[in-house]
Amino acid sequence: MQVALKIWRYDPIAGERALKEYEVSAPEEATLLDVLDIVKDQVDGSLAYRKSCRMMICGSCGMRMDGAAVLACKTRMYDIAQAGQIPVISAMGNLPVVKDLVVDMEPFWGKIRAVTPWLEPGYSDPGETEHVVSQERMDVIHKESLCIMCGCCVSECNSMEADPDFLGPAALAKGMRFVGDPRDQATVERLQSYSGEHGIWDCTRCYFCQERCPKGVDPRDAIAKLGAEAMSAGIDSDMGAKHAQWFVTSAKTTGWLRETELVPKTQGIAKSLKEVKFAMGLLRRGKVPPPFPPHVAKDVDEARALYDLVKEQGREGYEGIVQGEKALEHLELESESDGAGPRDPYGEGSFAVPYLPGENGDEEAE
């Protein structure tokens, strides 16, 4: 088949960026990585990209196709070529570009190192035997253990775009991999450290990480597990934790969120007093519901009783999230077997244009 690509080239010596178009002949089963290999071999040997295993294990070939981070070796080109599409290939986001499709992974590794990515056992030497961890306990960190550290989740992390110091989805998922490991004895220290300024509560829940991860790690869920575990351990002084706690308090008392009290409950009285002018603007438009009398849901005692019951049953912290994963695994399998083409509820069968500005090849390709 003939495959055409546009590639954002970057020459670090001249500091110049250019979108170049290539067309090559490739076997029908070719992946994006295979096509790049053909381009490099037959058209332009100076094209730079990372690769190693070619089989979705090493995590080297993360890059963007039409603005979305993918593993080049996992991305088949047949449907795209058949549809006559010319995808735009560029380097991953949120990391500095070294050359062409190669990014500097050092900021990524720095964050991985910051979560202490090794076991802190603190247990006695097992002697001649070994520590046996039950399958049930390993299931807790099954997904987090799948990470190949390719950086696809980090590439599109919206919080990291806004706060480059955010630990981010890969590092926090790695943190959960150790928090959930029964052999690790540093859980409290870890949760305190991950709950800091650029940690758990920086996550804006955009779910790009979950969408992009090629291995099913579900980093956003890992971050939620850390949040639940931190709060269950009483590590809840961050404003993010207080914000979350107020939703729980609201649900079990009045049923509905008590919106007006959310600001002082999150930020504290002193800080929220600075918001008076802003709040007055909202008040004039009816956006500040009066806290008294509260808006109470009908039969709210059911919600209160459910809270007590759930607490008694003690599925604390991450257990509450892990228990739902088995059912969601089905969905993963179903969506992978449904043809993987773009969803098309309108029956028009067309590929729409890519979404990133300047990445979409509107400019004349050379």
Next chain:
Amino acid sequence: MKQVAYYKGCLASLSAKELDISTQALAPKVGLELVELERVTCCGAGDIHEAEPDYYLHLNARILAYAEATGSDTLMTVCNVCTLNLRQANHQLQGDAALLERVNANLVSVGAPPYSGGVEVLHFLWLVSAGDGFDLLKDAAHKGLKGLKIAPFYGCQILRPSKLLGFEDPDRPQSLERIIEACGGEAIDYPAKIKCCGFPIIQAREDVALAELIQPIEQAKEAGADAMVTPCPLCHLSLDAWQSKLREQTGKDFQMPVLHLSQLIGVAAGLDDSELKFKRHLVSLDPVVDKLAV
């Protein structure tokens, strides 16, 4: 008429009443008979899911159970966050008989009905952007939008994670564009339309949230939008109310009007002022109203 159980969620009940009022006024015109759920609570946003995940599952199971008790096969939401929370809980309960059994035992013991797994959670956007709903919308939107340039803003939790939401391609959604065009407006394209508005962390990490929020507003402005439209009241609140904070922080005064989806369709369908409630917005909609009056 398609009967749906209507879950309006926290914001549309109180601070975003204009969303509820315009949705209720519009529903019959697009073939929807809303059965409002009364005994329900907050879905917990992402917050209870993160603070007390087992409680999150039970609260959502209870909402689903009451929706099922109305006899409807569809639970209609008008908020992205409610949509993700309810769909996630629904998939967990439908896909795990043991989990459903335990949750149901708890529901019954507090006096709530059990849930049998027979409800599908659908956002209002999905009900009117395809199929019969879309055909009815095209007829209902007879007044048009006189070519107004509208920037669609999807927000996150109606697109991602797509395995839970799954209505359309999460990177190339078309539902809002289809509706804008069907209503006689011109859909503006800009990259941040599928990105985050920052709302979940706007109180705990305001600077980070504002750095996210500015992207869609600034891009929509640069692309020449007369207004933005969003299917989520949380996105609406940050886009509309927090614009003044962007002005303070950056000196940029965008004055970008932001419509709820039901208001956008409502304008084209000829709803009156008392049903649209534009006066409840922080950024004035007068420029939009003036253009439509010409």
